[in-house]
Structure formats: structure tokens, C-alpha cells
Amino acid sequence: MQTNFSLAQLADAATRESEAILRKCVHCGFCTATCPTYTILGDELDSPRGRIYQIKDMLEKGGPPPESTVKHIDRCLSCLSCMTTCPSGVHYMHLVDHARAHIEATHSRPPADRAARDLVARLLPNPRLFRLALLGAALGRPLRGLLPKRLSAMLALAPASVPPPSPSDRPGVHPAEGPRRKRVALLIGCAQRVLAPQINEATIRLLTRHGVEVVVSKGADCCGALTHHMGKEDLAHASAKATIDSWTREIEGEGLDAIVVNASGCGTSVKDYGFLFREDPAYAAKAARVAGLARDVTELMDEIGLAAPVVATGQAIAYHSACSMQHGQRIKEPPRALLRAAGFVVREIPDAHLCCGSAGTYNLLQPELAGELRARKVAAIESTRPDAVAAGNLGCITQIAAGARGGARGGAGGGAGGGTGLPVVHTVELLDWATGGPRPEALAGRAAFEGTAESAAG
Numbered sequence: 001m002q003t004n005f006s007l008a009q010l011a012d013a014a015t016r017e018s019e020a021i022l023r024k025c026v027h028c029g030f031c032t033a034t035c036p037t038y039t040i041l042g043d044e045l046d047s048p049r050g051r052i053y054q055i056k057d058m059l060e061k062g063g064p065p066p067e068s069t070v071k072h073i074d075r076c077l078s079c080l081s082c083m084t085t086c087p088s089g090v091h092y093m094h095l096v097d098h099a100r101a102h103i104e105a106t107h108s109r110p111p112a113d114r115a116a117r118d119l120v121a122r123l124l125p126n127p128r129l130f131r132l133a134l135l136g137a138a139l140g141r142p143l144r145g146l147l148p149k150r151l152s153a154m155l156a157l158a159p160a161s162v163p164p165p166s167p168s169d170r171p172g173v174h175p176a177e178g179p180r181r182k183r184v185a186l187l188i189g190c191a192q193r194v195l196a197p198q199i200n201e202a203t204i205r206l207l208t209r210h211g212v213e214v215v216v217s218k219g220a221d222c223c224g225a226l227t228h229h230m231g232k233e234d235l236a237h238a239s240a241k242a243t244i245d246s247w248t249r250e251i252e253g254e255g256l257d258a259i260v261v262n263a264s265g266c267g268t269s270v271k272d273y274g275f276l277f278r279e280d281p282a283y284a285a286k287a288a289r290v291a292g293l294a295r296d297v298t299e300l301m302d303e304i305g306l307a308a309p310v311v312a313t314g315q316a317i318a319y320h321s322a323c324s325m326q327h328g329q330r331i332k333e334p335p336r337a338l339l340r341a342a343g344f345v346v347r348e349i350p351d352a353h354l355c356c357g358s359a360g361t362y363n364l365l366q367p368e369l370a371g372e373l374r375a376r377k378v379a380a381i382e383s384t385r386p387d388a389v390a391a392g393n394l395g396c397i398t399q400i401a402a403g404a405r406g407g408a409r410g411g412a413g414g415g416a417g418g419g420t421g422l423p424v425v426h427t428v429e430l431l432d433w434a435t436g437g438p439r440p441e442a443l444a445g446r447a448a449f450e451g452t453a454e455s456a457a458g
């Protein structure tokens with residue numbers, strides 16, 4: 001693609017990078033067929049190629065973009081399906097990240113839109129505030145029908161009750177069982193530890209059982225992914241820097257063999273830290289070192305090898321590969337191979353390349369499109385007739401579970417009924433259970449998983 005940036009514009013590192021990306025695009029349009037928003041809306045402006053043109057135009061002109069450009073960029077899920085499809089190696093992720101930061105810096109959003117985005121950006125990465133907000137959401141649930149669409153969607157996704165904080169998430173060291181094979185740091189995350197503390201607990205049990213010492217490092221809380229994808233660079237960089245500093249102390253102290261991430265959306269961001277801080281002399285080297293150590297928990301377990309299952313597995317599991325897992329990190333086989341090694345039958349979901357609509361904060365900020373994508377995903381999952389669904393990213397787990405329990409066809413959490421109540425769990429919860437941990441609570445009372453809890457305790 002031809003570009004027309006001035007020399008002054010190209011003095012800016014981000015613009016230089018985007019220009020190089022834009023020049024790789026040959027307008028072939030292969031990416032449109034695999035783009036979820038184009039699949040639903042059928043509008044070229046909501047396709048990757050259409051968005052690339054709009055970003056080029058916006059960056060070349062500089063200054064505030066037209067409303068329509070903001071609308072079409074906001075509708076992008078950052079699912080990166082287009083990157084998997086593109087034969088020319090266009091790095092759409094870095095391009096759209098730059099576009100979002102440009103919009104955030106130059107565009108004045110309507111007050112309600114700004115307020116919703118600020119609320120999400122402040123609440124979700126702060127576990128204390130997020131917990132309080134969820135408790136408040138439980139009280140506000142009866143008023144859902146009276147609220148604006150976005151607030152209603154937020155309430156629909158909020159759980160009916162909030163689990164207490166897990167002691168596992170406190171800074172400290174979880175020693176390996178038996179001889180120590182590896183020493184790793186675990187990203188305990190922000191929203192995940194509030195909504196689903198059992199995921200970190202299962203991860204720690206699974207790793208320590210396999211001879212891995214797990215460090216929960218003080219200050220390594222939020223990776224900055226949520227705010228980064230909203231274009232809020234200052235907030236994102238502050239979170240990422242605190243996390244990098246914390247892990248750097250561990251690396252330079254007792255040392256780390258890996259940094260384990262059990263939310264693939266966060267993993268994609270941590271693996272990109274080297275790029276994010278490439279122009280920052282104080283952080284470039286530290287960030288690249290941290291990025292080089294980052295591993296999804298299934299990558300690490302695949303390397304270590306899973307112990308033989310100790311419970312009667314064999315249930316059919318529909319494995320949902322999060323976009324950040326399959327497109328962002330290009331991890332495909334390890335989670336499936338581990339589930340099979342644990343004795344489960346892995347069912348492939350049709351149109352697995354399409355996003356479930358979670359996409360970080362997308363289901364909160366674009367509830368209608370997210371609801372449509374969720375309905376399609378839940379129908380595709382149900383067509384495989386599984387006993388449960390497994391995924392490696394909390395956003396997808398929350399999104400699919402909300403659809404499976406009856407909100408799939410109403411958009412914005414819908415509540416139209418008809419859901420199967422299919423349990424949705426994190427992959428590590430199944431691996432932990434199969435190798436000696438407790439049965440995931442979501443599986444309790446499910447016929448296919450009954451009669452196996454006793455042997456799990458042994």
C-alpha cells in the first residue's frame with residue numbers, strides 16, 4: 001500500500017512503525033473472510049482491509065479522526081484473526097494499537113461513552129475497586145431493564161456472588177512437591193483473581209505437583225492489557241512497568257525459568273512487552289527479557305509433561321481456543337494434547353477461528369455485536385454435544401458461560417432463556433483435577449462428572 005507521510009511525521013517512532021506495516025498490505029482482501037465483524041455486518045469498513053485504509057487516512061491527516069473512523073475502529077475486536085489469515089505478514093495488532101492510542105489522544109468522545117470507558121479502565125484492573133463494584137452490581141441487578149444498554153450489559157456479565165479473595169494470590173513462594181524442576185513467576189492478574197480465584201489456585205497446584213516452584217511476586221498484578229487495548233497508554237504503561245520491575249527483581253534475585261500466564265489475553269500482551277517499550281531506554285532491555293520468559297501455562301506444562309490421570313476422565317470437552325491463544329500467541333496443539341493426555345475426549349468447535357465476542361472489554365463496550373458473536377459461538381459449541389467447555393482465557397469463559405446459561409440470544413446478556421447450562425472451565429482446572437486436585441466446582445452435579453470426586457481426593 002502506498003503511503004504519504006511527511007518527514008516530520010516519520011520522525012515519530014510509532015508512525016514509522018505503522019508506515020512499515022501499512023506498506024506490507026497488498027489489498028488482497030483475504031482477511032475479510034475470516035473477520036468476525038465483517039462476517040456479521042458485511043461492511044467493508046468493518047473489515048480488516050477497510051480498517052487499514054481508515055487508519056492510514058487518519059494517521060496521514062493527523063489530528064482528530066472522523067466519527068465514522070472511530071466507530072469502525074471501536075467495533076474491531078482486536079481478535080487478530082486477520083493476522084493469521086494475511087499472507088503478507090501485516091502486523092495488524094501493532095497498527096490498530098497505534099490507531100486506538102491516536103484516537104484516545106485526539107478524539108473527544110461523547111460524555112456517556114467517555115464515562116463508560118473510564119469506568120471500565122479504572123475498575124477492572126484494580127481488584128479492590130472491582131470487587132466493590134461487583135458487590136454493588138448485585139444490588140443493582142433488579143434495575144437492569146431501566147438502565148442504558150452498556151450498563152445493562154455490564155450487570156448481565158457480573159456474577160450473582162463474588163468469591164472471597166484467595167490466599168494463593170498473596171505475594172509468596174509455593175514450593176515444588178519433590179525435587180524442584182523449575183522456578184517460575186505466576187501472573188496472578190487483576191479481574192481474574194476477583195471473578196475466578198480458583199484458576200490461580202488450580203494453576204499453582206498443577207505446577208507445584210509437577211515439580212515447579214511458583215513465585216507470586218509483589219507488585220506483578222496487572223499486565224496492562226485491558227487499558228492498552230482501549231488506547232489508554234499511560235495507564236497501560238504504568239501497570240506494565242510495575243509488573244516488569246517486580247519480575248526483574250525475581251530474575252536478578254533467585255532467578256526464573258519462566259513467567260507463567262494463565263490468561264491468554266494477558267500472555268499476548270506480556271510477550272509483546274519488548275515491542276511496547278522499544279523506545280524507552282530505561283525499560284527496553286528489561287521488558288524484552290521479561291517477554292522472552294513469558295509462557296502460557298499450557299506451553300510450560302507441555303514442555304514438562306503431564307502426570308498420568310488419577311481420576312476417571314473420558315468426558316467430552318469442547319476446547320475453545322481464545323483468539324489471543326490461537327491468533328495472538330499461535331498456540332494451538334499444547335492445550336488439546338494436554339487435555340487428551342489427561343484422558344478427556346477433545347471435541348473441535350466449528351468455525352473455531354471466530355471470536356466469542358469477549359475480546360477484553362469488548363463485551364462491555366459493544367454489547368450488541370458481542371451478543372451476536374456469543375450466540376454463534378454457543379450454538380457452535382452445543383453442536384459438538386460436549387460434557388463441558390474448556391478455555392484458557394477468563395474473558396471467554398465468562399462470555400460463553402453467560403450464553404450457555406441462557407443469555408446467548410438476547411444480545412447484551414439477553415436473558416432470553418434456552419441455554420443448556422453447559423459448564424465452562426479453565427483448561428488448568430481440568431488438568432489439575434485429572435492429576436489429583438479437587439473437581440472444579442462448575443462440574444458439581446453434572447452426570448458425566450459424577451462418581452469421580454471420591455477418587456480425586458485420593
Ligand code: SF4
Nearest residue numbers: 035076077079080082
Ligand atoms: S482484529 Fe478481528 S475484528 Fe479486527 S479487523 Fe482483524 S479480524 Fe476483524
Ligand code: SF4
Nearest residue numbers: 025026028029031086
Ligand atoms: S490479507 Fe493482508 S495484505 Fe491482504 S488485505 Fe488483508 S491485511 Fe492486506
